[in-house]
Amino acid sequence: MRSLILTLALALPLVACGGEEEAAPSGPVAEGRRVAIEVGADGYEPSRVTTQAGEPITLVFQRITEAGCGHELVIPSEDIRRELPLNEEVAVTLTPSEAGELRFTCGMDMFDGALVVE
């Protein structure tokens, strides 16, 4: 009998916690702040963008030159690889979960860009 009461006492808080879980939002994905990034012959302008962990942010890349190799955008940690057609805006929305640096670069890892997460 004693062990049964103990089990119930342990089980109750677990049930209470489970009930507070929120369902995933079903509406459109929040895009948060939008930051325009130009992709030139030598890299990104700006090359560093600062944001807060847990906040969605949309980086809008636009390649403005045929020079250089910015036609491909790579964000290694997110497994993102996108073509950047000349003079077209390409939006990438990210919600970094923890502080740190989230690099972005060209297809050959030559450009240096980063989303700095605080």
Ligand SMILES: [Cu+2]
């Ligand atoms: Cu390159």
